[in-house]
Amino acid sequence: MSSRRSRISEEEINELISKLQSLLPETRRRGAGRASSAKLLQETCNYIRSLRREVDDLSDRLSALMETMDNNSAEAEIVRSLLRS
Amino acid sequence: MQATKSFEQAFLKQMLLGIQLSAVSHGSGSLQERKSAIKLSADVAMAVARGSKKWTRGLIASLSKEEQNRSFLQFVLGKEFERPAKICHSSWKIPRSKNIVRRSLRFLSKRKSNIRAPNSSVLAGTLVEKRTQVLKRLVPGGQSMDAFSLLDETLDYAACLRAQVDVMQKLMTTLEASKHRADSDAQRPKEKFHLLPMVGSWYSTRKGLRKRLSKRPKLTL
DSSP: OHHHHHHHHHHOOOHHHHHHHHHSHHHHOOOOOOOOOHHHHHHHHHHHHHHHHHHHHHHHHHHHHHHOOOHHHHHHHHHHHHHHH | OOOOOHHHHHHHHHHHHHHHHHHHHHSSHHHHHHHHHHHHHHHHHHHHOOOSSSHHHHHHHHHHHEEEEEEEEHHHHHGGOOOSSSSOOOOOOOOOSOOOHHHHHHHHHOOOSSSSSSOOOGGGHHHHHHHHHHHHHTTTTTTGGOOOHHHHHHHHHHHHHHHHHHHHHHHHHHHHHHHHHHHHHHHSOOOSHHHHHHHHHHHSHHHHHHHHHSSOOOOOO
């Protein structure tokens, strides 16, 4: 009953963990064996933090760049990219 | 997360909207204001492009906590965005239409005791618990998630962050190239670009803008 339920959920959790592992850049390279859960969580946190830092940095650079451009051409450029894809 | 392409398109569209709005409201403001506006645009764009997930609701909720973000959120999300004055008041009528912020704020303040969630031995151990707590703080809305949801939402959130970075980098490259072209064209007298009128009819007229803005994105619950 309850043990069966936790077994199924453990499988699902294991699946999520392996998906997470393949998502992270470092653990993908390592290949052999599976990182411990603690290590995996740490890698995940680091990854998310670095992505957020990148977004912050890109936001800064984008706003700085747009200061030097006129708004219309910046927006037109975005529209062009939208139409292209 | 499948369908990255449609996510990237939706994200770009929302970014465009955000940039236009920030130009209107912060055009004469400080660089810092414009930076925050771009950052806000990017986060809202990501949440809207992804649609309804626990983390997107958590993100909108935490963004709406700050006063300066509310008018932007109101504009982008339309009637779906409401600032509930009191969450616990029984006299406050819950509207039939789905209200993402209301649910998000309830979602954030609720401390779900996870009697339902099985006690998985995979996530036992103090180091794992500590790291899980850190992850819960990183993922928007993570505090009230059970272990399984947390991992699931983390996967989705990380994938979206990755896509967000990619799109912004591409945008950066495109704008830099455009600026470079404009600068070098300014060196020599030339006819104006004819590309702008092409996009102009779709975008720059107020009618077109209003028409586009009337199709508000729907974060279905």
